[in-house]
Amino acid sequence: MYFFIPLLASAEDIEVTLYADANYPPYSFTEAGELKGIYANIIKRAVSRMKGYKVTLVGVPWKRGLRLIESGKGFAIYPPYFHVEKRPYIWPYSLPILDERVMVICREDIFFRMMRLNWVEDYYGLVIGVNSGFHLGGDAFWQAAEEDKITVSEAKGNRENLLQLGLKRIDCYLNDRISILWELKKLKLSGEYDEGGKHARLIEGVTVSIEQGFLGFTNRDEGRFAYKEDFKKQFDIIIYDMRRSGEMQKIINDFLR
Incomplete structure (x- = not known):
């Protein structure tokens, strides 16, 4: 384009x-x-x-x-x-x-047993969605992925990752906060994301980093x-x-x- x-x-x-x-x-x-x-x-x-x-x-x-x-x-x-x-x-x-705040957004049930305030240890054992080609999360996150303490799932973009999250195919999604919330708002307005119905309720997790573009x-x-x-x-x-x-x-x- x-x-x-x-x-x-x-x-x-x-x-x-x-x-x-x-x-x-x-x-x-x-x-x-x-x-x-x-x-x-x-x-x-x-x-x-x-x-x-x-x-x-x-x-x-x-x-x-x-x-x-x-x-x-x-x-x-x-x-x-x-x-x-x-x-x-x-x-x-x-x-x-620009300054961009990177965070994880997760299904509500991920926080039932613990608050998960510490990145990255509190997210061990989970499947974390990321955008294909992006390298967010820090060295400790990718080291944990190499050691199979965390599973990384790549998808094309925000829409695909959020729908995967809502359908419980991943546990959390890692990306810029504004980008996540903007896309989630669009999905809800279009009826593609039925939070609390077909799709899981979501909660913001920990801030991972402040990135600059x-x-x-x-x-x-x-x-x-x-x-x-x-x-x-x-x-x-x-x-x-x-x-x-x-x-x-x-x-x-x-x-x-």
């Missing part, structure tokens, strides 16, 4: 493609062929103020987008978290764009994107100003209304 930034481009403007996660609502997603989301609204505003670039935003499945960056064919992608060791092909990162650039391009440093510098200055002025928070609030 494509979004063309409406700039008065000159012949000298450099054409740049930024890849976006096409299935991460409410932050970044496609709907009726249009790229939408909180990140999309922020980045559209930011790049419209940059000089010397004609920018196109393209929504792709997350794993495909990461492969484009890893191969050096893609210039940049949003919104990866800061995982330098796990994704050494992404460097540099922009200034942080970035614009991440490839370091596998072998110099093909010679403008990378200038692009990042301009982008960072604008993002900093949007955060400082309160403009970014207004974009978030307007989207979630």
